Amino acid sequence: MTAAPGTYESVSALVRRETSMVYDAGKEYLVEARLRPLASAVGCTVDEYVARLPVDPAERRKAVDALTINETSWFRDHAPYQAFTESMLPALLEERAITRRLRIWSAACSSGQEAYSIAMLLDQHLPAGWSYEIVASDVSTAMLERVTAGRYSAVEVNRGLPATHLVRYFERAGNEWQVVPQLRERVSTRHLNLAAPFLGLGTFDVVLLRNVLIYFDHATKYDILRRMRPTVGTNGYLLLGSSETTLDAPPEVADLWTREAIGRVQVLRPAPPTNGTRSLT
Incomplete structure (x- = not known):
């Protein structure tokens, strides 16, 4: 993740607090990929967007939705x-x-x-x-x-x-x-x-x-x-x-x-x- 040190830790803490799901180290690329479109939509960087989440409930909900694991398919594993x-x-x-x-x-x-x-x-x-x-x-x-x-x-x-x-x-x-x-x-x-x-x-x-x-x-x-x-x-x-x-x-x-x-x-x-x-x- 190219964001500043501490940004990933803040995101991990947010996800754990909101959903109890654990984002282990090594998923920085995934976090940035999912948050970048949301940050761009409000005209800021990923770092600025993450800093905004504690005081912006609407964007916080969007971020949690984006960070939730959504991998699925029809009749998965058969x-x-x-x-x-x-x-x-x-x-x-x-x-x-x-x-x-x-x-x-x-x-x-x-x-x-x-x-x-x-x-x-x-x-x-x-x-x-x-x-x-x-x-x-x-x-x-x-x-x-x-x-x-x-x-x-x-x-x-x-x-x-x-x-x-x-x-x-x-x-x-x-x-x-x-x-x-x-x-x-x-x-x-x-x-x-x-x-x-x-x-x-x-x-x-x-x-x-x-x-x-x-x-x-x-x-x-x-x-x-x-x-x-x-x-x-x-x-x-x-x-x-x-x-x-x-x-x-x-x-x-x-x-x-x-x-x-x-x-x-x-x-x-x-x-x-x-x-x-x-x-x-």
Whole structure:
């Protein structure tokens, strides 16, 4: 980063304070690349822009949105979606045969590709008479606006989206592609910092918390996993990223979950309660 010494440290402290995410040394180039357009828009250097953030709430919100990790694609890594379709969904159809309703949480949803990928699979595989809701949450308000709009560039729809799905689930919107209304109406958004309490979310049959825990320190990661336990319904599923695990968690967190292999995917299931279990909230 070519900015003055101390600028990167100020930005790192801001991101950690606002989102609990950790920007380690070596990401200076990424920070400058994401803040430079915002600084140019208000006619100042990156150094001047960072100095302005403590006293400018509007620009601070823009900066946090820009610095939030937003890497995503359609059906990312493929294997979790295959496990969902072939194993998790059939099991849930048996478990929820009375209510015939599923709730899915896409935590740290970024621009919504994960949530809409699941929506496409449910549209294809959910039997008639069933309903579903997908809650997409993120700390970035800009990302949540994108999820609600469901609009993506040509470059974005080419990142993992099968051509048949583009034809079936998207409509032209100028130079972009927009998710069809019948899927958009199934996806609701929620502004949420994972490091803060999960208030009013209810319980879910599947929670996707993929490729985000790696950006938190150990204490925050373990606290998130602890507070996730009440959000996953009976016989539900929690999916982490391929490099994320509870194996290194302290017993009071690891014991809340049981690990289960579905093909190449490791999923977490709520462990049965035991006598003397402490409050999870």
